[in-house]
Amino acid sequence: MKALVFGAGGLVGQEAVRAFVADGWLVAGPPHGAADIADAGSVRAAFDAAGGIPDAVVNCAAASNVDACERDEAAAWRANALGPRILAAECVRRGVPSFVHVSTDYVFDRADETPEEPIGAADGAEFVAPANAYGRTKLAGELAVVAEFRRAAPGVRHSLVRTSRLFGAGRDTIADVVVRMRAADPGAALRFHSGEAEAATSARWLARAIVALASGATSGERGGVEHVVCATAPDERSKTAYVRTVLKIAAELGVIPPEAAGNVAEVGDDGTAMRGERAFRPRGSVLLPTAAFSNPPDWKDEMRDCLAGKFRVGVASSRTHCSDGGGAMA
Numbered sequence: 001m002k003a004l005v006f007g008a009g010g011l012v013g014q015e016a017v018r019a020f021v022a023d024g025w026l027v028a029g030p031p032h033g034a035a036d037i038a039d040a041g042s043v044r045a046a047f048d049a050a051g052g053i054p055d056a057v058v059n060c061a062a063a064s065n066v067d068a069c070e071r072d073e074a075a076a077w078r079a080n081a082l083g084p085r086i087l088a089a090e091c092v093r094r095g096v097p098s099f100v101h102v103s104t105d106y107v108f109d110r111a112d113e114t115p116e117e118p119i120g121a122a123d124g125a126e127f128v129a130p131a132n133a134y135g136r137t138k139l140a141g142e143l144a145v146v147a148e149f150r151r152a153a154p155g156v157r158h159s160l161v162r163t164s165r166l167f168g169a170g171r172d173t174i175a176d177v178v179v180r181m182r183a184a185d186p187g188a189a190l191r192f193h194s195g196e197a198e199a200a201t202s203a204r205w206l207a208r209a210i211v212a213l214a215s216g217a218t219s220g221e222r223g224g225v226e227h228v229v230c231a232t233a234p235d236e237r238s239k240t241a242y243v244r245t246v247l248k249i250a251a252e253l254g255v256i257p258p259e260a261a262g263n264v265a266e267v268g269d270d271g272t273a274m275r276g277e278r279a280f281r282p283r284g285s286v287l288l289p290t291a292a293f294s295n296p297p298d299w300k301d302e303m304r305d306c307l308a309g310k311f312r313v314g315v316a317s318s319r320t321h322c323s324d325g326g327g328a329m330a
């Protein structure tokens with residue numbers, strides 16, 4: 001089986017390539033410099049170089065920096081909306097059996113009275129309401145994929161995989177940044193906006209889901225929307241609670257001294273206030289896992305392995321990788 005992974009140099013892309021290889025697939029993962037998903041000629045060349053019709057195509061490429069998307073929505077649109085449309089069209093044209101497109105919880109802004117209530121995949125029409133340029137362009141990407149696949153032959157599937165607050169081995173995320181800060185200076189000031197409730201997710205768990213979807217093991221006959229997140233208790237979902245728990249795990253691992261795990265301040269009332277060039281964040285965008293991924297690992301176990309791998313300390317587990325992303329520090 002052959003997979004063609006776009007965005008293979010990113011956090012999710014690297015993990016997806018590893019997961020496909022571990023599952024016995026042949027993988028082509030052209031880096032951004034070799035394949036621009038927003039350039040139809042470049043995409044065609046990448047397909048041709050990978051043998052024409054792979055068994056699965058995965059889109060992990062994106063403009064993923066939320067604040068950078070806010071500053072340059074046109075650039076974000078190119079990567080997050082135009083690119084997915086071009087990839088989907090090429091998959092449909094060639095009859096690629098399975099296309100997996102990675103998307104985000106930021107297509108939602110749970111700006112109602114229950115921001116911490118998990119959102120099911122079927123709630124899309126009711127709740128979809130992106131709060132910033134990143135979310136708008138990612139939603140446009142989802143809609144473009146669906147539109148292109150309306151023309152697909154029977155047996156040609158597409159999966160839209162929404163996930164949130166990623167962490168993993170491929171690059172540093174907010175989790176690694178705060179641990180490095182406190183390792184260097186146990187008293188370093190940390191302040192986060194309140195709210196921003198999300199489920200934390202390891203790129204490793206997401207990658208396993210991507211391989212399962214590419215293999216056709218899940219999803220409907222023609223594909224559909226999947227929510228893939230790790231188990232995250234209600235009191236662990238706010239940005240501040242997430243950072244506090246990450247630091248606690250780092251202290252337990254001996255990566256930072258015990259006294260470096262405290263003093264994470266919370267500012268603001270709902271985490272959505274625009275401050276300078278910082279994009280609005282959803283108050284809550286907790287995804288309810290879809291049926292095929294309803295038994296996920298606990299994010300804290302995944303984080304423990306992730307930090308142990310990155311900071312090279314022993315951990316009593318066979319797990320290996322991890323990284324987060326998304327939110328910026330206040």
Ligand SMILES: NC(=O)c1ccc[n+]([C@@H]2O[C@H](COP(=O)([O-])OP(=O)(O)OC[C@H]3O[C@@H](n4cnc5c(N)ncnc54)[C@H](OP(=O)(O)O)[C@@H]3O)[C@@H](O)[C@H]2O)c1
Binds near residue numbers: 060063064325
């Ligand atoms: N990180 C999170 O917390 C999070 C949360 C929810 C959903 N997601 C979604 O997960 C997916 C992967 O995110 P990630 O965190 O892995 O992002 P990432 O680490 O920033 O990786 C994205 C990759 O895409 C590449 N890329 C950007 N524009 C491209 C283009 N036009 N053509 C080809 N490649 C391009 C980037 O290359 P350059 O570095 O050269 O630009 C980078 O290698 C995205 O769909 C994102 O929306 C992420």
